[in-house]
Amino acid sequence: MAEPRFQRRKEDRPAEITQAALAAFAEKGYAGTRVDDVAKRAGVSKGLLYLYFKTKEDLFKAVIRSFLSPRIDALISNIEETELSAEEFVRGPFLEFATSLPKSPAKILVRLMIAEGPKHPDLIAWYWDNVVSRALDALRTLIKRGVDNGEFRKSALDEFPQLLITPIFFSMVWTLLFQPHTDLDTDRFIEAHVEMVLDSIKVKYQ
Amino acid sequence: MAEPRFQRRKEDRPAEITQAALAAFAEKGYAGTRVDDVAKRAGVSKGLLYLYFKTKEDLFKAVIRSFLSPRIDALISNIEETELSAEEFVRGPFLEFATSLPKSPAKILVRLMIAEGPKHPDLIAWYWDNVVSRALDALRTLIKRGVDNGEFRKSALDEFPQLLITPIFFSMVWTLLFQPHTDLDTDRFIEAHVEMVLDSIKVKYQ
Amino acid sequence: MAEPRFQRRKEDRPAEITQAALAAFAEKGYAGTRVDDVAKRAGVSKGLLYLYFKTKEDLFKAVIRSFLSPRIDALISNIEETELSAEEFVRGPFLEFATSLPKSPAKILVRLMIAEGPKHPDLIAWYWDNVVSRALDALRTLIKRGVDNGEFRKSALDEFPQLLITPIFFSMVWTLLFQPHTDLDTDRFIEAHVEMVLDSIKVKYQ
Amino acid sequence: MAEPRFQRRKEDRPAEITQAALAAFAEKGYAGTRVDDVAKRAGVSKGLLYLYFKTKEDLFKAVIRSFLSPRIDALISNIEETELSAEEFVRGPFLEFATSLPKSPAKILVRLMIAEGPKHPDLIAWYWDNVVSRALDALRTLIKRGVDNGEFRKSALDEFPQLLITPIFFSMVWTLLFQPHTDLDTDRFIEAHVEMVLDSIKVKYQ
DNA sequence: AATGAATGAGGGTTCATTCAT
DNA sequence: CATGAATGAACCCTCATTCAT
The missing domain is CATH 1.10.10.60 (Homeodomain-like)
Incomplete structure (x- = not known):
């Protein structure tokens, strides 16, 4: 005992x-x-x-580094290795990833990054190099593949792949702040956005 | 006066x-x-x-309360009193408001809200009541007017007016964090998003 | 109250x-x-x-700087301005200064300097410049005056004026350490030393 | 052996x-x-x-005890067993011992004793009993022998044998503190002192 | 009204010492 | 014997807040 x-x-x-x-x-x-x-x-x-x-501070950095990054690594390699069409990928793995994030502790990390980031530029730099820019590249690759396939038309998304992830950030921040005051259904919210984007860039006929 | x-x-x-x-x-x-x-x-x-x-803490709350809110008040009354069509309003005053925010000190307030909000629930509540929910209502009104006008079709935007402002938050947070590492042209980014939304909800012909 | x-x-x-x-x-x-x-x-x-x-550390330095130094300043200006003969000065004001030191708090400062000095080279440097080297010069002046007067013969003291102050240090350190175990009569000890020195350097006759 | x-x-x-x-x-x-x-x-x-x-603290005491003491033991037994005259002994073995000390690690021990001694009275006591008082006795013996021999006259040295070792302490402390600022030739300094002492106590003629 | 000297609780960090392995 | 992971009491320093002036 x-x-x-x-x-x-x-x-x-x-x-x-x-x-x-x-x-x-x-x-x-x-x-x-x-x-x-x-x-x-x-x-x-x-x-x-x-x-x-x-x-x-060291501890803080270790915390930030050890989370989120694995998740994104998975998405990235997923994009690189998938055999799905671009649209299928967006509707499938990407959407799943996107809707899961606002429910995960990642939300908290985003808060910490926003709150403390300015005091830790090296941490931001690390994140940019190891997570954000790589994720952005992967997204670009995915979109370009869709365009090359003839699935998507050329669009602002080519230049701004961030247009696809906008509601993920938004959901995270929104729930973080206003959880008790509203209940945004983040799944449907993100789906709606994705649908809208696809609707806008899909080659419609023939 | x-x-x-x-x-x-x-x-x-x-x-x-x-x-x-x-x-x-x-x-x-x-x-x-x-x-x-x-x-x-x-x-x-x-x-x-x-x-x-x-x-x-008192001082902090006073700071938060005294900024941002006037700006949004203006937008809201603008929506209520405008004689523009819904699309014209989105392309005009709304877009102007949307693109100006990420360049203003509002960005900093957003950071402070995210960083400190959880410790000051009453502040959040005040913000929700006085700023956010009113802004949301105004957006809903605007969209509804577009639908009633026959300009817009019924869409997820009816339920999620936030879909319109998603890139504003995103731009603010993005530049806050990654300014030195990238230079997102927030004006064109937000425009592209708005365009995409309009493209998706506009009644196309006849 | x-x-x-x-x-x-x-x-x-x-x-x-x-x-x-x-x-x-x-x-x-x-x-x-x-x-x-x-x-x-x-x-x-x-x-x-x-x-x-x-x-x-700052406080420590301030403490060290504010003590001892005034005392030595007095001795120095005394040497410069006296009208006594060299021998008279040694037997009078110098001896008085020498015997008073081991009874004053200076003793403590010496201990602190010895104990902590190596960790504060700038403090040592300050002391050297402002106290020690000036005191040494004054002693040299005094001895030279004696030699020039014909009171003293040329001796090692010309090169090593420290030979005069040796028992002061010794007395301070000795009592600091062995006070309970012995009772060195520092006055008579220092007098004996000074007598010995004078005996050795005084021009004896004619 | x-x-x-x-x-x-x-x-x-x-x-x-x-x-x-x-x-x-x-x-x-x-x-x-x-x-x-x-x-x-x-x-x-x-x-x-x-x-x-x-x-x-135990370790510290062990360190202090294990050094210096052997060296002094040697000097003491040397004094007891020597067949040299008092003056020869002072000019020979004693001077050698005296000049070697300031170059040895003993210097460091002196610093430690001064710095930490007051917090460790038992250490001081041990030192007094085992090293200092014995060394003092040996010096007294040496001087008395000189007087009994007719080499030395009666002098303050009989009461204050410390007058002989004064410059050893001084040299150690001085170099410890002011090494970078001055270069006292400790050998010649100590020799000069010893010479002065002998000059003062030697029976001069016949 | 206005100042800034003075307070003291609180937090980050170090390091002698202990003890499971 | 030997290791070094683990403990926790101290200690330096900061800063929101108070109050004599």
Whole structure:
């Protein structure tokens, strides 16, 4: 019944701490989170936390880096390797990805990025290089494929692939802020947008 | 309506402080801003600041409340009083409003709302009641008018007027974060989106 | 009877704090002294201390700089302006200065310098420039005057004026360390040394 | 006297640690030295270090005790067993000892003693009993022998044998502090002092 | 009304020491 | 014996807030 006060679990610690930190940052924001709290959440002493992360900022960066990125990696390789037509891909895997994001903790990360980003330019840079620009390229590839296929006509989407993901951001931010005041059905919202985009760029006949 | 020629004596003190606070919060975020700095920026002593605002949080709320809202009020009354057709209004006043926002300090307010909102639910509530829901209603009115006019067909936009403003938020957040890494032409981006929406909902012929 | 919690005494604060800090550092050394304690000793809040001294190190430097130096300044100007013969000066004012030092708080400063000096090279440099090298020059002047007068013969003291002050340092360090174990009569010890030196350099007859 | 050829297997662990600790303390002082660092320097784990030394303070005392003392032991027995005249001894072995000290790590120990001594009275006591008072006695013996021999006249040195070692301390402290700012030739400085002392106490003629 | 000196709770970080492995 | 992961008490410093002037 006596739980040992010491537990050596070197392997798992960083992930556990990172997990706990995400939860804490999500609730209180960066400044509002006390390192003590993160440690407590992780079931760990403050000292140990500092063994794995040199500073609170370090911890924050580790949190940001370790989430979201895998998800996007999956989407990207999916785009590259799929055998679906462009429209099928958009209606299938892309839509699934798009609608899942606002329900995931990614939402929280977006908040943190927006809130704290300006103070951590290197973090933004890392994100741009490793996540955003790659995702953008993948989207461009997908759209170009549709155009080359004759599925899509040439459109502003060629230049602004962001037009496709606009409602994802919006949903995340909207629910983050106004959840108690409204209940946006993000799935249908995003679907409607995608439908609208497809409607606008699909080659209609013949 | 006659503007008093001499003013700015005293007693727009609160406004001056609020102004200074916006600048400070914009630069450093809420937690990163020291009350001292705000006072210095406003050319006022710390003590005086506390005469007008009971706490730092109070000051923050005053800042948030005093900006953005007038702008939206204008848009709303514009919608209500315009004699333009729905499409003309979207292409005209709405687009102008939409493209101007990402260049204005509103961007910063959005950041502050996202960053600090969760800690200030009453602020969010105030915003919802006084700004967001009213703006949403106005948009709905506008769209409904278009449908009633026979300009627009029935569409998801009826339920989700947000589909129209999606790229405004996106532009603001995007430039906030990735300004140094990319240069999104927000004007053309937003125009492209609006065009796409109109393309999708306009009754095409006959 | 109720003492006001706040007391505005801007002028006196730095000196009071510096005073308290000397006492604290003397008792516990630099590392062993808590800023809190210094504040308490000075009857002041920790925060106020940081208003006047940016860091603990800053405070330490201020303490070191503000003591000892005036004492030596006096000796130096004394040497420059005296009308006594060299021997008279040594037996009179110099001896008085020399014997008083080991009983003064200077002892403590010497300890602090020795203990902490290596970590604060700029402090050492300041001391060298403002105190030590000037004192050395003054001593050299004094001895040279004696030689020029025909009071003293040429000797190693010309090159090493430090030979005169050797027992001062020794007395300070010795009592610092071994006070409880021995009772060196520093006055007579230093006198004996000075006598010995004079005996050795005085031109004896004719 | 036969030195065992193979050694250094294990179990001069304590000595190795003590060695490493001296180096560390010398560089950073007591408070500035991390136990971790000492362990690393000694090529040993922190846990093992704590096997040999119960606390950091313990380690510190061990360091202090293990150095300097052997050197002085040698001098003392030298004084007791020598067949040289008092003057010859002073000019020979004593001077050699005196000039070598300021160049040795003893200097560092002196610093540590001065800096940390007041916090470790038992260490001081140990030093007094085992090193200082014995050294003092030996010096007294030497001087008395000179007087009894008719080499020296009666003088203050009889009461204050410290007058002989004054410049040793001085040289150590001086170089410790002002090394970069001056270059005292400690050998010649100490020689000059000794010469002066002898000059003063030697029976001059017949 | 206006100032800014003064307060003190609170948070990030370090590091001597312990103990499971 | 040996390791180094884990603990937690301290300590420096900041800053929102108060109040004597």
